[in-house]
Amino acid sequence: MSRVSLRPAVLEAVERLRVAGVHSPHTDAEFLAAHVLGVERPRLALVPMLTVEQLAEFRKLVDRRAERVPLQHLTGVAAMGEIDLAVGSGVFVPRPETELLFAWALAHLEAAGHEHPPIVVDLCTGSGALALAIAHARPDAEVYAVEIDPAAREWARRNADRQAAQGDTPIHLHAGDVTDRNVLSPLNGRVDVLVANPPYIPEDAVLDPEVADHDPHRALFGGPDGLSVITPMITTITRLLRPGAVAAVEHDDTNGPQVATLFANTSRFTAIIEHPDLAGKPRFVAARRTAN
Numbered sequence: 548m549s550r551v552s553l554r555p556a557v558l559e560a561v562e563r564l565r566v567a568g569v570h571s572p573h574t575d576a577e578f579l580a581a582h583v584l585g586v587e588r589p590r591l592a593l594v595p596m597l598t599v600e601q602l603a604e605f606r607k608l609v610d611r612r613a614e615r616v617p618l619q620h621l622t623g624v625a626a627m628g629e630i631d632l633a634v635g636s637g638v639f640v641p642r643p644e645t646e647l648l649f650a651w652a653l654a655h656l657e658a659a660g661h662e663h664p665p666i667v668v669d670l671c672t673g674s675g676a677l678a679l680a681i682a683h684a685r686p687d688a689e690v691y692a693v694e695i696d697p698a699a700r701e702w703a704r705r706n707a708d709r710q711a712a713q714g715d716t717p718i719h720l721h722a723g724d725v726t727d728r729n730v731l732s733p734l735n736g737r738v739d740v741l742v743a744n745p746p747y748i749p750e751d752a753v754l755d756p757e758v759a760d761h762d763p764h765r766a767l768f769g770g771p772d773g774l775s776v777i778t779p780m781i782t783t784i785t786r787l788l789r790p791g792a793v794a795a796v797e798h799d800d801t802n803g804p805q806v807a808t809l810f811a812n813t814s815r816f817t818a819i820i821e822h823p824d825l826a827g828k829p830r831f832v833a834a835r836r837t838a839n
């Protein structure tokens with residue numbers, strides 16, 4: 548079997564992706580090479596050669612990435628917490644910034660020290676990313692996830708089945724609209740921790756082709772101001788949380804104060820805190836349900 552050197556192939560790919568306007572050409576070229584070679588990216592240096600067949604496969608993937616197909620659609624996976632999720636056409640690719648919401652949820656689950664199995668809700672679950680990462684980290688939790696889009700739900704089902712087969716506590720996946728006044732009504736006043744990464748981009752935003760052409764429209768846009776799902780969803784959150792329970796909602800970086808105000812306007816929340824992401828941009832608002 549004839550073999551060629553990996554290094555020049557990666558350098559050629561980096562240049563190809565850079566010219567195509569890909570934001571992280573080096574990282575993406577390495578991830579694609581690692582995918583083709585079947586190794587983790589940090590172990591790439593241990594595999595200095597590839598077969599001509601692997602080189603052809605690598606170049607094909609680089610061509611598609613240069614067409615601005617998302618990296619995760621090419622490798623078929625995205626990460627959240629300690630788990631990998633299958634992703635592809637029809638579902639939103641989980642983003643690194645949503646790890647902050649995951650970490651926030653875990654911190655609250657730990658701090659609360661619940662006497663009963665904690666009830667956790669993930670509204671707008673997409674691939675199931677937050678719900679499944681929480682269920683993996685907290686096998687004692689009863690986790691519920693809601694998703695409106697049948698195509699996204701199929702991905703979530705597939706991911707949920709795989710995690711359960713690997714020993715995680717199964718989650719409850721619901722078809723539903725988070726703005727519906729009856730969604731998850733059996734959980735009214737019983738939820739301990741709630742997370743939501745809803746569609747929140749204002750309609751007129753200019754997006755990279757990876758996002759605009761590949762994430763589902765319904766996963767991205769929240770009306771003219773980015774708040775068309777969040778505003779009615781706050782009513783759902785207020786209804787579901789038990790007194791003293793907490794919720795966090797991810798939002799567009801233009802909408803931190805607006806989301807905080809939506810919580811405040813209910814007069815049912817205290818400790819309303821705006822959280823920035825790692826780049827210092829407003830990213831999610833957390834709040835605690837009062838007793839009345």
Ligand SMILES: C[S@@+](CC[C@H](N)C(=O)[O-])C[C@H]1O[C@@H](n2cnc3c(N)ncnc32)[C@H](O)[C@@H]1O
Nearest residue numbers: 639641671672673694695696724725744746766
């Ligand atoms: C930004 S994506 C987030 C997906 C996932 N939570 C994540 O972080 O990767 C938003 C998701 O909400 C779903 N969605 C949009 N409107 C909804 C609604 N009214 N009720 C339930 N789900 C909704 C979309 O289909 C999409 O899967």
